[in-house]
Amino acid sequence: MTLKSLPGESYPLGATFEKDGKNGVNFCLFSKHATLIELLLFDEPNAPQPSEIIPLDPKINRTNYYWHVFIPGLTAGQVYAYRVHGPYDLENGYRFNPNKVLLDPYGKAIVGSSIYNREAAVELGDNCAQALRNVVVDNETYDWEGDWAEHPRLRTPYASSVIYEMHVGGFTRHPNSGVSPEKRGTFAGLIEKIPYLKSLGITAVELLPVHYFDPEDAMKGLTNYWGYSTISFFAPYHPYSSDQSPLGPLNEFRDMVKALHKAGIEVILDVVFNHTAEGDERGPTLCFRGIDNETYYILEKNKAHYKNYSGCGNTFRGNHPIVSRLILECLRYWVSEMHIDGFRFDLASVLARDASGSPLEEWKTYAPDILWVIESDPVLAGTKLIAEAWDAAGLYDVGRFVELADWFSEWNGPFRDDVRRFMRGDDGMVPCLAARILGSPDIYHRMDIDINRSINFITCHDGFTLNDLVSYNEKHNLANLENNRDGANDNYSWNCGIEGETNEPEIEALRLQQIKNLLTILFLSQGTPMILMGDEVRRTQRGNNNGYCQDNQLSWFDWDAVEKEYDLWCFIRRLIHFIQGLELFRQEGRLEVTYASLHHPHISWHGMKLGQPDWSSYSHCLAFSLRHPEADEYLHVMFNAYWEPVEFELPLLGHGDCWYRIIDTALPLNQTFCELESASQVTRESYPVQARSCVVLMVNPIS
Numbered sequence: 228m229t230l231k232s233l234p235g236e237s238y239p240l241g242a243t244f245e246k247d248g249k250n251g252v253n254f255c256l257f258s259k260h261a262t263l264i265e266l267l268l269f270d271e272p273n274a275p276q277p278s279e280i281i282p283l284d285p286k287i288n289r290t291n292y293y294w295h296v297f298i299p300g301l302t303a304g305q306v307y308a309y310r311v312h313g314p315y316d317l318e319n320g321y322r323f324n325p326n327k328v329l330l331d332p333y334g335k336a337i338v339g340s341s342i343y344n345r346e347a348a349v350e351l352g353d354n355c356a357q358a359l360r361n362v363v364v365d366n367e368t369y370d371w372e373g374d375w376a377e378h379p380r381l382r383t384p385y386a387s388s389v390i391y392e393m394h395v396g397g398f399t400r401h402p403n404s405g406v407s408p409e410k411r412g413t414f415a416g417l418i419e420k421i422p423y424l425k426s427l428g429i430t431a432v433e434l435l436p437v438h439y440f441d442p443e444d445a446m447k448g449l450t451n452y453w454g455y456s457t458i459s460f461f462a463p464y465h466p467y468s469s470d471q472s473p474l475g476p477l478n479e480f481r482d483m484v485k486a487l488h489k490a491g492i493e494v495i496l497d498v499v500f501n502h503t504a505e506g507d508e509r510g511p512t513l514c515f516r517g518i519d520n521e522t523y524y525i526l527e528k529n530k531a532h533y534k535n536y537s538g539c540g541n542t543f544r545g546n547h548p549i550v551s552r553l554i555l556e557c558l559r560y561w562v563s564e565m566h567i568d569g570f571r572f573d574l575a576s577v578l579a580r581d582a583s584g585s586p587l588e589e590w591k592t593y594a595p596d597i598l599w600v601i602e603s604d605p606v607l608a609g610t611k612l613i614a615e616a617w618d619a620a621g622l623y624d625v626g627r628f629v630e631l632a633d634w635f636s637e638w639n640g641p642f643r644d645d646v647r648r649f650m651r652g653d654d655g656m657v658p659c660l661a662a663r664i665l666g667s668p669d670i671y672h673r674m675d676i677d678i679n680r681s682i683n684f685i686t687c688h689d690g691f692t693l694n695d696l697v698s699y700n701e702k703h704n705l706a707n708l709e710n711n712r713d714g715a716n717d718n719y720s721w722n723c724g725i726e727g728e729t730n731e732p733e734i735e736a737l738r739l740q741q742i743k744n745l746l747t748i749l750f751l752s753q754g755t756p757m758i759l760m761g762d763e764v765r766r767t768q769r770g771n772n773n774g775y776c777q778d779n780q781l782s783w784f785d786w787d788a789v790e791k792e793y794d795l796w797c798f799i800r801r802l803i804h805f806i807q808g809l810e811l812f813r814q815e816g817r818l819e820v821t822y823a824s825l826h827h828p829h830i831s832w833h834g835m836k837l838g839q840p841d842w843s844s845y846s847h848c849l850a851f852s853l854r855h856p857e858a859d860e861y862l863h864v865m866f867n868a869y870w871e872p873v874e875f876e877l878p879l880l881g882h883g884d885c886w887y888r889i890i891d892t893a894l895p896l897n898q899t900f901c902e903l904e905s906a907s908q909v910t911r912e913s914y915p916v917q918a919r920s921c922v923v924l925m926v927n928p929i930s
Contacts, residue, residue, distance in 0.1 A: 230268070230279055234287050235295035240556070241333030241461075242363045244303050251299040252363050256309060256331065257549055258519045259292040260321060263312035266296060267328065267360075272306055272338035272473055275356040303365035304473055306338060307331070308358065311518050320521035320530030322512065326353040330459055330514040332553060334361035335560075337439045337462045338473050345443035348511030359439075359458065359513070362473040366564045369478060374485050375566055381493050382568070382609050383430050385636065385679035385755045386813045389803055390495070391429040392687055393760035394453070394782070395437055395467050401783040413469040414476075414483040421490045423789075427763065427796075428803035431493035431611075433571055435688055437480070438496075439464050441504035441513075445776040446708040452778035453688060455539070455573060456504040458513055460557045484566050493568035495611055496561060500554050501577035501618065506540035507533050522549050525584040534584045536577050538619030545578045546587075551597045559606045569611025571638075576614075576622035586622060594632040602634040613638065613682055626670040629680050636680035639667060639754065643684055647696065647719035650744050650919070652868050655844040660866070661832060664851065666753035666817050677815040681754035685745045686762060689715075691772045693762035696720045697741040698727060703770030706777065714773030727770060739795070740919060743892040743899055744866075746799060747921045750806045751864060753818065763799045764788035794896040801900045805889070810858035818853070828855045837876045848916075850875050859928040862889075867916040874913050877924070885909065886924040893917035903927055 235253050243253045254266055263285070267277035283294045308330060313323030327348065330337065337359050344357035399406045399416035410416040424432065436454035444456035454464065468476035484494050503523075505516045508531055515523035525534040525542040533541040544550045561567040572578065578597050579590050587595045594602070602612060614628040616637045628635040642663045649656040662669045666678040686693045691702075700722045702714045723737045742765070749756050760766070761784050768774050774782045789796060806812045811828060818830040832840040833850035840849065847869040853862040863886065865875045877886060887906035892899055893916075901907065903925055916922050 230281065230298055230300070232281055233297040233299065235297035237290040237293035237295050239333075240293075241331055241335065242305075242307060242361065244301075244363055244365045249297075249299075251297055252301040252305060253295065253297045254307070254331075255293055255295040256518065257292055257522075258294060258311060258313070259522060260519060261294070261311050261313040261323065264288075264294045265310040265312075265325075267308045267310065267355075268298075268301075269306040269308070269360055272360065272362075273342050274306070277308075277355070301363065303363050303368075305363040306360050306473065307363065308360040309518075317508075317531035318529060320526050322516050322520045324351065324512055324517055326351060327512045327517050328355045328358035328360070329512070329517045330359055331361045332459075332514055332518065333461055333556070334459055335364040335366075335461050336362035336474055336477055337459055337465055338362055340465050343443075345441060345511050348513055349509070361462075364474065364477060369481055371481070371485060371566070374488050378488070380568070380609065381488060381491060383493055384813075384815070385611075385677055386815055387807065388430045388493075388679070388755050389428055389807070390431045390433050390682065390755060390757040391424060391427075391760065392433045392435070392684075392757055394435045394688070396778070397452070397783045398760060399784070401780060401785055403786045404784070405786060410469045413467050414463075414479045415469045418483050418486045421486055421492070424492060425490050427800050428807060429492060431495055431568070432487065433495040433497060433613075433757065435497050436499055436573075437464050437467060438462065438498065441511075442466070442778075444504050444506070449708060449776040450778040451776060452782055453775040455499050455775065457499045457502075458504045460498070460500070460553070461560055481565060488566070493611070494566075495569040495571055495613065496567055497571045497573060498558075499573045500543055500545055501574040502537035502539040502541050502543055507535065510540060519549075522547060525580070525582070536580060536584060536618050536620040536622075537574055542577060542580075542584060544582055545597045546580065546595060547582045551600060554597060555600055555604060558601065559604065562606055562610055567610070569613065571613040571615065573615055574618045575616055575628065576618040576624045579622065579624060579627075580618075590624075590627065590631070592631070594628075598628070598632055598635065602632050612636065616640075626672075629671050629676060630673055636682055636755070638687070638757075639663075639670070639681045639683050641670060642667065642681065642752070642754070643686075644719055646685060646745060646748050649847075649866075649868050650741060650748070651719060651721045652847060652870065652919075653719075656868075657840070657846045657849050658842050660748075660849055661840070661851075664748070664752045665820070665830065668817060674817070678753050678817045679755045679815060682757050683749055683752055683754040684757040684759070685749055686759045687757070688759065689773070691718055691720055691770075692759060692766050692768055693742055693745065694738070694765040694767045695770055695772070696745075697738040698722055698767070699770040700726060701770070702772040703727075704773050706771060706781070707773060707775075714771075718772060728767075737919065739896065740892050742795070743798065743896075744919065744921050746802060747890060747892060747923065748866065750802050750812075751923070753812075753814070758799075760784060761788070763796050764792040765795065798896060798900050801902070802890075805900070805902075809855075809860055811853050811855045811860050811862065825854075826856050828853075833876070835873055835875050837878060848873050848875075852878055861926040863924045865914065865916045865922045867918065867920055870918050872915050872917050874915050875922075876913050877909070877911070879912075880926060884926050887927055888922070889925050890921065890923035891917075892922075893920035
């Protein structure tokens with residue numbers, strides 16, 4: 228029986244459940260070049276064929292480029308999809324194929340993961356029985372229990388933030404996670420581990436992509452684990468939910484956000500607006516390609532091919548008006564309806580390319596349209612906006628997002644590289660390290676910004692784990708089935724003398740010392756620190772520096788390691804709490820450099836001798852003093868990346884004051900960190916800093 232339909236409205240886009248007298252669903256889809264659109268309604272999520280096919284008449288159901296229809300009587304939970312008719316003319320960029328069942332670009336929920344087949348979407352034939360579908364959503368029924376209404380948004384300042392980059396699935400998927408089997412690798416599983424994050428001192432989790440992605444976008448026999456293969460920007464990934472009902476993932480995701488907020492932890496989403504899972508001309512037709520290919524993607528002059536600035540086959544056309552509107556409304560949705568606190572923009576430099584793919588010339592003086600639209604939007608005001616300020620085609624814009632945009636912050640790639648090279652013992656790195664410690668003034672020139680908009684990190688999902696950074700000289704990616712061609716070749720790593728796992732006590736002790744060194748530098752530097760999931764317990768990927776396709780114990784969090792590496796975990800926890808408790812590290816302005824006593828926070832540089840930093844290319848040592856007179860905080864820090872011990876002079880103190888040793892990474896792990904109240908007094912006028920180690924001293928203000 229054919230359902231009754233009405234013409235519908237051209238806004239809002241997507242499927243909108245309407246109550247209050249109308250009682251039905253309005254469907255709206257943009258397509259400039261389609262000749263006919265069919266709305267498919269399914270009785271069950273995995274039904275092989277639709278129960279109803281509703282053709283949209285161009286004369287009745289189209290306004291300009293918007294196709295729309297209203298179906299009375301439909302409710303939330305209705306499963307739907309589209310077929311779109313139009314020309315199949317590759318040279319002109321048209322890829323319409325009515326054999327393909329297509330997702331709604333604005334769809335809020337997706338089902339069909341158990342029947343989905345990527346190859347069926349690649350072939351020209353009908354794929355209805357193996358296609359994903361959308362579900363109509365009613366967002367008004369969820370109980371937020373006062374989150375953002377009775378309880379204000381967290382909006383933790385960058386200066387007080389510690390970010391934990393993590394994978395929702397990998398965090399609890401390991402059998403030893405202690406999470407019940409049905410909740411492993413899910414939003415609900417993460418909820419159970421919130422006390423762990425809270426105890427560590429984490430203030431924000433940065434989740435690898437949770438937008439619905441294509442797990443089959445990987446080499447045959449492997450799985451796309453990281454999720455940088457987006458199918459739908461509005462829908463949470465269904466397999467990350469223990470509740471497999473059509474609307475279960477939405478509610479479970481919101482349960483997770485609500486629980487994290489109650490614990491004082493913000494939620495930042497990694498969003499991938501630079502490409503989609505549809506890949507290049509050999510890829511599947513899932514959504515955008517079949518709806519209006521030329522609108523959504525940047526094409527070559529021969530429009531049968533895609534420009535590839537993402538390294539993943541295609542490039543999303545972010546500065547096209549239709550696409551930029553989709554991006555903005557997507558971000559608004561995740562903030563307003565899902566209570567997200569911020570976003571990390573994967574390969575954000577793609578958004579600094581114009582609609583044809585060329586780098587925007589005006590980017591030299593002000594932010595491109597889409598970036599300005601995002602940061603000036605009132606719904607997004609107050610959210611954290613973090614750019615990965617480069618793309619896969621050579622654009623490297625570190626410094627530019629912060630320089631030309633007023634609210635974006637950035638992953639600081641040079642911080643990662645320079646700190647690694649310094650502790651590895653490379654020549655000429657002392658001046659670079661000093662710049663990174665001071666908040667990278669050589670990169671971030673503006674004086675009117677929060678210096679903590681530099682997101683500092685040593686490791687992230689892309690590359691070696693912290694343990695592997697000090698255990699491998701070379702990548703070992705053969706398990707990815709690409710003959711070790713994938714992954715970065717320049718890792719600035721050092722295996723400390725033996726490649727890979729070893730039982731040699733001296734090598735293991737040095738590796739552990741290097742881990743402590745790297746973490747100490749990270750947290751003592753101006754900027755916002757970010758750590759990678761599992762680094763606190765030496766998670767290893769056995770030298771694989773591109774684990775995007777390793778959905779197995781190689782990538783998962785090993786919860787047995789929490790006990791095995793408990794002393795390291797305690798060191799990091801104490802380090803975080805120590806730094807977070809000092810006013811010196813809550814400054815939003817850059818510390819002034821001085822060699823004289825001032826009445827406001829400042830830093831002074833030293834070498835082995837006071838006031839004589841060695842900036843030469845052969846130096847491997849740096850010392851500095853940090854002082855906040857108003858807070859009565861005074862630290863002296865010494866870094867020795869040399870392979871022999873070095874004696875550092877200590878600043879002279881006034882009568883009654885003395886130095887106390889807070890950190891010495893050359894000491895056994897359980898002695899590396901001491902609280903000020905129990906720290907050992909340093910009575911000498913100099914301190915012997917052992918080879919490849921860091922020392923932090925502090926004056927006890929009540930001494």
